[in-house]
Amino acid sequence: MSSYIEGILMLSGxxxxxxxxxxxxxxxxGLFSFGHAGFxxxxxxxxxxxxxxxxxxxxxxxxxxxxxxxxxxWLIGRATLKLKGDYFCIATLGFGEAIxxxxxxxxxxxxxxxxxxxxxxxTLLNILILDVIGVVLLANLVRSRHGRNMIAVREEELxxxxxxxxTFRYKMLALVISAAYAGVAxxxxxxxxxxxxxxxxxxxxSTELTIIVIFGGLGSISGSVLGAVVLTFLPELLRAVDKxxxxxxxxxxxxxxxxxxxxxxxxxxxxPKSIRAHFARRREERAIKxxxxxxxxxxxxxxxxxxxxxx
Amino acid sequence: MAQFLQQMVNxxxxxxxxxxxxxxxxxxxxxxxxxxxAHGGVIMFGAYFGFFAMTLLKLxxxxxxxxxxxxxxxxxxxxxxxxxxxxxxxxxxFLYFIISAMGASIFLENIIIATIGPTFRTYPxxxxxxxxxxxxxxxxxxxxxxxxxxxxxxTGLVLFIDKTKMxxxxxxxxxxxxxxxxxxxxxxxxxxIVFALGGMLAGIAGVFFGMKYTVYPQIGxxxxxSFVAAVFGGLGSLPGAVLxxxxxxxxxxxxxxxxxxxxxxxxxxxxxIGVLVFRPTGIMGKTTEDKA
Amino acid sequence: xxDILQVRGLTKRFGGLAAVNDxxxxxxxxxxxxxxxxxxxxxxxxxxxxxxxYKVSSGTVSFGGRDITDLxxxxxxxxxxxxxxxxxxxxxxxxxxxxxxTACHASASxxxxxxxxxxxxxRREEKAIMDKADGLLEILGLSDRKDAIANGLxxxxxxxxxxxxxxxxxxxxxxxxxxxxxxNPDETEQLMRLIGEIRDRFKLSVLVIEHHMDLVMGLCERxxxxxxxxxxxxxxxxxxxxxxxxVEAYLGGGDK
Numbered sequence: 001m002s003s004y005i006e007g008i009l010m011l012s013g014x015x016x017x018x019x020x021x022x023x024x025x026x027x028x029x030g031l032f033s034f035g036h037a038g039f040x041x042x043x044x045x046x047x048x049x050x051x052x053x054x055x056x057x058x059x060x061x062x063x064x065x066x067x068x069x070x071x072x073x074w075l076i077g078r079a080t081l082k083l084k085g086d087y088f089c090i091a092t093l094g095f096g097e098a099i100x101x102x103x104x105x106x107x108x109x110x111x112x113x114x115x116x117x118x119x120x121x122x123t124l125l126n127i128l129i130l131d132v133i134g135v136v137l138l139a140n141l142v143r144s145r146h147g148r149n150m151i152a153v154r155e156e157e158l159x160x161x162x163x164x165x166x167t168f169r170y171k172m173l174a175l176v177i178s179a180a181y182a183g184v185a186x187x188x189x190x191x192x193x194x195x196x197x198x199x200x201x202x203x204x205x206s207t208e209l210t211i212i213v214i215f216g217g218l219g220s221i222s223g224s225v226l227g228a229v230v231l232t233f234l235p236e237l238l239r240a241v242d243k244x245x246x247x248x249x250x251x252x253x254x255x256x257x258x259x260x261x262x263x264x265x266x267x268x269x270x271x272p273k274s275i276r277a278h279f280a281r282r283r284e285e286r287a288i289k290x291x292x293x294x295x296x297x298x299x300x301x302x303x304x305x306x307x308x309x310x311x
Numbered sequence: 312m313a314q315f316l317q318q319m320v321n322x323x324x325x326x327x328x329x330x331x332x333x334x335x336x337x338x339x340x341x342x343x344x345x346x347x348x349a350h351g352g353v354i355m356f357g358a359y360f361g362f363f364a365m366t367l368l369k370l371x372x373x374x375x376x377x378x379x380x381x382x383x384x385x386x387x388x389x390x391x392x393x394x395x396x397x398x399x400x401x402x403x404x405f406l407y408f409i410i411s412a413m414g415a416s417i418f419l420e421n422i423i424i425a426t427i428g429p430t431f432r433t434y435p436x437x438x439x440x441x442x443x444x445x446x447x448x449x450x451x452x453x454x455x456x457x458x459x460x461x462x463x464x465x466t467g468l469v470l471f472i473d474k475t476k477m478x479x480x481x482x483x484x485x486x487x488x489x490x491x492x493x494x495x496x497x498x499x500x501x502x503x504i505v506f507a508l509g510g511m512l513a514g515i516a517g518v519f520f521g522m523k524y525t526v527y528p529q530i531g532x533x534x535x536x537s538f539v540a541a542v543f544g545g546l547g548s549l550p551g552a553v554l555x556x557x558x559x560x561x562x563x564x565x566x567x568x569x570x571x572x573x574x575x576x577x578x579x580x581x582x583x584i585g586v587l588v589f590r591p592t593g594i595m596g597k598t599t600e601d602k603a
Numbered sequence: 604x605x606d607i608l609q610v611r612g613l614t615k616r617f618g619g620l621a622a623v624n625d626x627x628x629x630x631x632x633x634x635x636x637x638x639x640x641x642x643x644x645x646x647x648x649x650x651x652x653x654x655x656x657y658k659v660s661s662g663t664v665s666f667g668g669r670d671i672t673d674l675x676x677x678x679x680x681x682x683x684x685x686x687x688x689x690x691x692x693x694x695x696x697x698x699x700x701x702x703x704x705t706a707c708h709a710s711a712s713x714x715x716x717x718x719x720x721x722x723x724x725x726r727r728e729e730k731a732i733m734d735k736a737d738g739l740l741e742i743l744g745l746s747d748r749k750d751a752i753a754n755g756l757x758x759x760x761x762x763x764x765x766x767x768x769x770x771x772x773x774x775x776x777x778x779x780x781x782x783x784x785x786x787n788p789d790e791t792e793q794l795m796r797l798i799g800e801i802r803d804r805f806k807l808s809v810l811v812i813e814h815h816m817d818l819v820m821g822l823c824e825r826x827x828x829x830x831x832x833x834x835x836x837x838x839x840x841x842x843x844x845x846x847x848x849x850v851e852a853y854l855g856g857g858d859k
Contacts, residue, residue, distance in 0.1 A: 032409045034348075079587040085405050086346045086546060090538045091587055093348075097535060098580035105573050137719050144718030144725065145708040145732070152705045154406075155694035162654050163706040164680035164772055173715075203532070207417060214410060243425040250418025257411040258397040280750065 006124060012232030013127035014188045019212045019228045020134045020221070021181025026210065027218040028142055029174035030154025032089050035096025036209050039069040039179040041201035042099065043186025045109055048118045048196060058121040062130075062187045069183025070176045077172045096203055103198035114197030122192035130188070134181060139221055141177070150174050151219070211249050214256055313447035318568045319561060324454035325523075326560020327461035331516040332537035333544070333552040334465060335509030341485040341547045342505045345405055346538065348412040349390055351531025352419030353510050357383040357517025358526045359423065365435055372437045380514035387510025388503055390415050399502070416531070423528045431525045457519050464515060465553060468508065472549075477504055485547075539579045543586050545596025554594055607632040607776055607808045608653070608684075613662035615648055622648045624832040625662070630776065630825075635802055635809040637819040640829035641852060646812045647689055649829075650778050654686050655679045666776065681709060683775035687765045687782060689812075695754040699745055699764055700736060702753050706771035707732040736771065742804070743767045743797075759790050763797075770805060777801070779811040783818055791815055795822050820844065828852070 018040055025031050043065035050061035076095055080088040104112040141147045149170045152160035160167050190196045212231050216223030235245060332354060339347045360382040364375035394411040438452040472478035483491040484501045492498045520530055536559060537552075544555025559579060567575040586593060608630035615623040623645040630636045638646050651657040653664050655676040663672045671679050694702050711728040718725050740746045743763055748756060753764060762782055769777055779798070783791045795818055802809050813819045819826060820840045828835040828843060830852045836843055843849055 026406070030404065030406050032406055034413075079584070080591075083587075083591050084546075085409075086340070087542065087587065087591060089346060089348070089409060090542055091583065093535055094539060094580045094583045097532075098577060101577045101580070105577075140719050140721055141715075144729070145705075145711050145713070146715055146718055148701070148705040149708055151697065152694055154404075155696060156692045158656065158676075159688070159692040159694065159768075160705075161676035162656070162680050162686050163768065164677050164685070164709050165705075166675075166677045207413065210410070210413065211417075218406075243421070246417055246421035247425050250414045250416070250421060253414030253417065254394045254411050257394075257403070257407045257414065261403065261407055 008233055008236055010122065010124050010127055010192055012229045013124070013131050014122075014185050014192065015209070015212065015232050016131050016225060016228035017134050017188065018182045018185035018209050019216070019224045020138050021178035021185070022209050023213045023216070023219075023221065023224040024138060024141070024150070024181070025174050025178035026213050027216075027220065027224070028147065028154060029150040029171055030218075031085070031171060031174065033092040033178075033210075034089060034203060034206055035092035035094075035099070036178070036182050037201040037203070037205035038092075038096040038099040039073060039182035040186035040189065040205070041103060041196075041198065042069045042072055043183030044190035044196045044201070045103065045115075045186075046183070047187030048115060048190045049109075051119050051121065051191065052117065058119075058126075058191065061121075061191075062184055065183040065187035066180040067183075069186070070180040073175050073179030074172065077175045081168055081171045081175070093203075096201075096206055100198045100202060110197070112198060114195055116195045118190050118194045118196065120191060120194050122188045127188060130184060134184075135221060135225065142221070146170070146173065154219075211253060214253055218261065314568065315565075316448045318564045320448055320450055321454065322561030322564035323557060324450075324458045324560070325564065326557035327458045327465075328516050328519045328523075329537055329540050329556035329560050330465060330553045331461050331512045331519075332534055333540040333556045334468065334549055335512035335516075336534070336537050337541050337547060337549055337552040338468075338481075338505050339509045340541070341549070342481065342488070342502060343395070343399075343408070345408040346412075347509070348409060348534075349394070349415035349419065350509070350513060350537070351534035352416045353383050353387050353390070353513040353531075354517040354520065354534060355423065355528065355531035356386055356419060357514030358521035358530055359427070359517075360514065361518035362432055362434055362521055362526045365437075376515070376518055379518045380511045383514030383517065384507040384510040387506040387513065391502060391506040396499075396502075420528050420531065427528075429528055431527045433525050434522045437522070453522055457523070460515065461519075464512060468512070469549075471508075477501075481505060536579050539583045541593075542591075543582055543593055545593030548593070548595045551593055551595030558594075605632050606630060607667055608810070609663075609665045610649070610653070611663050611665075613649065613652060613664065614660045615645075615652055615657060616660045621660075621832050623652065626829070626832075626834045628827045628834065628837055630808055630810050632808055633802070633806065634824045635798065635811065635822055637823035637826040638810060638812045638829065639814075639816075639819055639826060640835070643831075644829040645832040646829055647780055648832075650686055650780055650812065653679075653778065654684060680772060680774075683773070684778070685769045685772045685774045685776075686778035687762070687769055687780055689780040689784065691758075691761050691765050693753040693761060693765060693768070695752075697753055698750050699753055699756070700740065700749045702764060702768050703736040703739055703771050704733060706768045707735050709772060710735060739767050739770055743770075758785055762786075762794075766797075766801070770801065773805075774807055776808045776810065779809065779813075781812050781814060783813060783815050791818055794818070798822060 018036065022033065022036050025033060046068040047061040047065040050056040050064050051058060056064075076091055080091045103109065109115050142151070149160070149165045150173070152163065152165055153167045153170050157167055186201070189200075212227040213224055215231060216225070216227030235242060238245060332350065336347060336350045339350070357379045361375050361379035364370045364378045365372070368375075370378065394415045395408060398407050398411060438456060442449040442451045443455060472481055480491065480496045480501050481504065483494065483496055484498055488498055491501070517530070520533060524530070537556065540555040540559045541552045542555070543559060544551030544553070559582065562582070563575050563578055566578045606629040610626060610628050613623055613626045614621060626645075626649065638649065640646055648657065652659050655671070655674050655678070659672050663670060665671060666679075666682060666684055669682070671682060671684070694705060697705070711732050713722075713725045713728050716722070737746070740749055743766065745760065745764060745767060748760065753761065756764060766779070766782070782798070783794050786794060798809060798811065799822065801807070811819070811823065823840060825838065826840055826843045827837050828846075828849050835852055836846045836849050838846075
């Protein structure tokens with residue numbers, strides 16, 4: 001494998017970990033973050049401190065990155081998750097910018113010019129191992145009562161509450177886990193690049209992660225995996241028209257929200273069982289639609305019903 | 312003392328432009344109940360409209376200014392029609408609106424980068440660099456004009472909302488969109504007018520930021536401060552947005568003057584954290600319960 | 604029979620307006636009680652106060668002898684009080700089965716680690732709650748729609764699914780907010796029977812808000828009448844039917 005391809009593979013594997021976390025937060029729990037790159041930054045810098053300054057092993061550095069990012073997210077969650085959704089969005093926006101500004105001015109860690117000389121510990125193998133662990137844990141989580149409770153918060157928060165779900169706790173859980181994933185991704189990125197700089201973790205990076213989650217489909221893990229790989233490779237293939245890439249992405253994001261809110265994968269997981277169930281459901285939906293046409297026009301026209309369940 | 316007064320004057324001037332942004336954002340928030348994160352893109356377009364009207368079309372300041380805010384009013388309405396209206400019509404969840412706003416924001420920023428380029432551009436010097444002295448305090452001409460025009464616009468907005476029929480329709484819709492619709496208010500029109508007003512204020516703010524600093528594709532990021540200002544004043548309250556903005560402008564200038572200019576941008580986030588932790592409803596906000 | 608729910612001096616003010624003003628009533632254990640009154644009388648607000656969705660301005664709500672005033676909604680639900688909504692609130696994009704399964708969460712107690720690592724406890728309890736969800740769907744006659752998306756169900760079945768989801772919590776008190784809204788007389792008739800069956804089968808108490816007088820009079824053992832946020836009358840159906848104030852409120856002659 002050429003080192004060029006290997007490099008892109010490694011980057012998409014690193015992106016994938018951050019995307020998985022964000023997928024849990026946005027796709028499953030329905031919370032929107034503008035500052036996820038901030039958690040990556042925290043992970044990257046904490047891990048670099050561990051290996052470069054403290055001489056700790058890489059595994060410990062990754063664990064520390066996850067813990068510190070999770071801890072910071074917990075603080076943000078405590079302040080905002082009981083309030084309306086807008087407060088959380090604005091807080092993450094502020095957080096992402098503030099982390100960058102703080103690191104810019106923190107000369108001990110290189111300041112705005114960046115921090116070089118981080119040991120190159122990230123390999124394709126350890127990325128792959130963490131990717132697999134990340135996917136398995138997330139898939140297990142979302143198909144448990146804890147994951148279902150998060151989905152319930154996304155679907156209808158008030159109904160979730162009266163069904164006995166502590167919505168604050170589950171939003172917090174989603175946030176903390178997703179921040180831990182971002183922290184791990186940051187640690188891997190720093191030890192792959194061997195150089196970190198605050199502006200690598202700007203809002204543009206956060207936006208990019210969110211775009212991948214949306215393209216892959218809100219609430220689809222396999223979509224996130226596919227999205228992370230495709231959208232990391234795509235810019236490399238489309239170098240010539242790169243400046244138009246984000247223009248198209250912007251329009252596509254709006255288009256997806258309007259037309260196919262569950263993303264290109266449509267909330268559909270690629271497992272043999274799901275494929276069979278999918279076709280059965282399609283037949284059923286057609287039958288119901290035919291039967292429903294006469295009654296209750298309003299509900300049938302709500303559009304949500306058309307935007308899901310299809311490939 | 313003189314220095315303090317000087318800082319206050321500078322702070323008021325920049326705070327009044329923050330208020331233009333924050334009021335536009337809060338106005339949309341009060342009607343639609345979601346944070347229009349594409350507001351920054353509209354501000355950025357305002358800066359470019361004004362810039363090109365002056366440099367390419369060689370229009371005088373007043374005409375360029377008018378062109379900019381009419382342009383952004385139209386742009387804001389178009390964004391609403393394309394990115395939000397379809398979601399409104401099927402009562403899509405809050406999350407979809409925010410994501411759609413993010414899409415619009417990415418599109419606006421990058422279409423400028425792709426067509427005009429990422430370079431920084433400087434507005435022609437319209438008002439000169441001389442300042443007006445009032446005792447020991449001197450006010451830059453631009454700062455003074457910024458303050459006066461912002462104050463006039465905000466007063467005009469208040470009058471519009473208080474005195475006109477459409478203004479009352481806006482108030483009714485902000486209170487309860489569904490009830491307003493039942494009372495015969497054309498809520499779709501209200502939404503359009505609100506976006507047009509917000510867009511207009513954004514365009515004016517954009518021109519001012521362009522003149523005070525420079526014009527570049529990421530200038531819209533400055534709206535982050537208007538979100539902070541809106542939360543500071545009380546999310547959804549227009550007087551709160553004005554108060555929060557002016558206070559933020561003054562505090563920023565004081566911090567830059569007395570502490571360090573590096574903390575200037577950070578202080579907004581310190582305020583944000585403080586408000587969220589100690590008084591999430593902001594200065595003017597009242598505790599509201601979501602109606603189930 | 605003792606009272607499972609006691610509401611005393613319950614008051615809720617929005618701004619200066621009292622939506623609910625000093626209301627007292629009880630719900631008997633194992634009974635079906637009705638809450639009726641003209642539009643805007645404060646019926647749904649009372650549900651929101653009992654279930655903790657709104658904060659109480661003054662007064663108390665106690666359930667099974669325990670003060671539940673202003674507990675968080677999920678705690679109140681955990682104690683055994685749950686409800687349906689006037690404007691149905693399902694987990695729209697989930698299947699019928701997933702809607703019910705989600706609400707079964709409290710019947711399982713496996714932790715986060717159990718689910719992340721799929722430990723034996725996870726498998727065991729997950730199997731149990733899936734069986735429970737299946738059982739409920741069977742009883743409520745939704746088994747054949749198990750894999751349909753909730754949002755795609757006909758209106759009547761959506762209401763039925765919402766009730767099924769509420770039953771998944773093993774409630775002791777079920778609050779139904781206009782369960783017959785939008786139903787034709789046949790469906791209403793069916794629903795009445797269903798509510799009665801549910802009460803007997805699950806041994807719970809029911810408090811129902813309803814506009815359909817036939818349904819309320821036929822179903823409820825006790826009725827509370829509200830008007831302008833205040834209690835107007837309280838008693839057995841026959842007493843309510845004959846109550847002059849109630850007749851006036853309903854016929855619009857209340858200004859004498």
